[in-house]
Amino acid sequence: MDWSESTRRVFLKQFGAAGAAALAASRANGLAMPAGQGAQAPAAQSALTATDQKQAATREARMAWWHEAKFGMFIHWGLYSVIGQHEWVKEHQGVPIPQYEILAKHFHPKPNAARDWARLAKRAGQKYMVMTTKHHEGFCNWDTKLTNYNAMQQGPGRDLVREYVEAARAEGLRVGFYYSLMDWHHPDGARCKTDEAARRRFVDYTHGLIRELMTNYGKIDILWYDVDWPLTADEWESERMNEMVFSLQPEIIVNNRNGLQGDFSTPEQHIQASKAGRAWETCMTLNESWGFNRTDNQWKTPKTIVNNLITCARGGGNYLLNIGPEPDGSVPPASVEILEAVGKWMDTNGKTIYGSERMYAEGYALVNFTRKGNTLYVHVYNWPGHTPAAEWLDFYKPEAVVAIGGLKPKVLSARVLKTGQKVEFTQDEFSFRLTGLPMVALDQPATTIEVQCDGEPIVDHSAMRPLWPRYKVGISI
Numbered sequence: 001m002d003w004s005e006s007t008r009r010v011f012l013k014q015f016g017a018a019g020a021a022a023l024a025a026s027r028a029n030g031l032a033m034p035a036g037q038g039a040q041a042p043a044a045q046s047a048l049t050a051t052d053q054k055q056a057a058t059r060e061a062r063m064a065w066w067h068e069a070k071f072g073m074f075i076h077w078g079l080y081s082v083i084g085q086h087e088w089v090k091e092h093q094g095v096p097i098p099q100y101e102i103l104a105k106h107f108h109p110k111p112n113a114a115r116d117w118a119r120l121a122k123r124a125g126q127k128y129m130v131m132t133t134k135h136h137e138g139f140c141n142w143d144t145k146l147t148n149y150n151a152m153q154q155g156p157g158r159d160l161v162r163e164y165v166e167a168a169r170a171e172g173l174r175v176g177f178y179y180s181l182m183d184w185h186h187p188d189g190a191r192c193k194t195d196e197a198a199r200r201r202f203v204d205y206t207h208g209l210i211r212e213l214m215t216n217y218g219k220i221d222i223l224w225y226d227v228d229w230p231l232t233a234d235e236w237e238s239e240r241m242n243e244m245v246f247s248l249q250p251e252i253i254v255n256n257r258n259g260l261q262g263d264f265s266t267p268e269q270h271i272q273a274s275k276a277g278r279a280w281e282t283c284m285t286l287n288e289s290w291g292f293n294r295t296d297n298q299w300k301t302p303k304t305i306v307n308n309l310i311t312c313a314r315g316g317g318n319y320l321l322n323i324g325p326e327p328d329g330s331v332p333p334a335s336v337e338i339l340e341a342v343g344k345w346m347d348t349n350g351k352t353i354y355g356s357e358r359m360y361a362e363g364y365a366l367v368n369f370t371r372k373g374n375t376l377y378v379h380v381y382n383w384p385g386h387t388p389a390a391e392w393l394d395f396y397k398p399e400a401v402v403a404i405g406g407l408k409p410k411v412l413s414a415r416v417l418k419t420g421q422k423v424e425f426t427q428d429e430f431s432f433r434l435t436g437l438p439m440v441a442l443d444q445p446a447t448t449i450e451v452q453c454d455g456e457p458i459v460d461h462s463a464m465r466p467l468w469p470r471y472k473v474g475i476s477i
Helices: 005-014 017-028 050-069 089-093 097-106 113-124 160-170 196-215 238-248 302-314 333-352 461-467
Strands: 071-075 128-134 174-180 222-226 279-284 318-323 367-372 375-380 402-405 411-416 424-427 431-435 447-453
Touching (some): 050 279, 050 318, 071 174, 113 333, 128 160, 128 222, 160 174, 196 222, 279 302, 302 333, 302 367, 302 375, 333 375, 333 447, 402 461
Parallel strands (some): 071 128, 071 318, 128 174, 174 222, 279 318
Antiparallel strands (some): 375 447, 402 431, 424 431
8 A cells, every 4th residue: 555554544533424435335335334333445446457367367266265264364573573562663653773673683582483373363263374574664574585684694593484384384274475565674665766776676676575485485375465655566566576476376366555456455454345246355453553562452352353254254355353473472362362252153153254155234233144145144242132122012022032124035944053943033024033032142242043045135224214104293003
């Protein structure tokens, strides 16, 4: 992207009315989001290049596993972890490069920390991993031959990328590499915009680093570019970059952050579905930081994570959820606790996420949805329990009742996924009601009810609005 991380965050907090337009667009595209959930208007895409067209010809086959997987782990880890005050600390605080470089001698990860990451990802139900090989700071986490600012020749004394690759494969997880095009350390990293000789050197350096990553670690499943400042796609020679990548890794998937369309879009810190037919993946932090930040305690709850995952799956997208390991590679205890809770839910409910299909469903205060074919999964994350209204309204009897307005088509059966218990229901043109449910939720952080329909399910309560029987201006009974 051609703007800074801080600019992105300010935008996400301040876009205000633009969110309404984005929400309207998301509804049109089949992903309706709950009120209050942000949406960023997608950046303008360049026209399809010859390289894009070549990728398109093999995209369905290359991305089949990715669409099935739905859930991945992002890892941000580097010299910034030693400071422990956010991954943008060098720029945010203006740390001079000679001072910042000293961190490289004091970066001493424990052996094979990545094994713990991969095992945690597997327990959480995540199917692939994406690790920062080089973040904006310019430090290379692998044994590159193009600079001594790397893990092999500095504090770690070994190839951290290789350890990560081996750890992911040992757990049966797909392997992804994050690579930041922007580089705060390289002497040509800024002047390349105005000095052609500097651009030539920096682009050759960048292509050379990517070539190493694509050559030295066996089959790589994902290349996740980031921040293309300060050059355009033409100036980065991004077509040639991707051609090189695909010549070395024919089955790889690449994202859209080197100025080309790539295979998938990458909304950051919010959920925004692309138009039908375009793959997308929301990347998001567990707290408010990508890298380790020892004072950031704004942790998302397992309930929030599960609901975000469901929302991504409902819109046909993936969810790439980040951890920021400590300097020695240990995963913060809060991250472990959250991801293990998510994994416990996935043990029972993973079938409702993996391989699920895009569906049209508007947002609800109590429930969320995924589907496979004609099977609708109703994820009740705010269990209704008892309502005093049941004393007067037959609609809420027999308790507890989960009601969904605007569900089409006809429902054939319903059961609680965790227990297999059959659920009684009624359905008319306005409402589908699951009745006689327990007063207490049967699963945490969401209870899933499997609903079999006689066609592809959609949930469109706003379509009922003009159809409601209406009676008097005043009380009608």
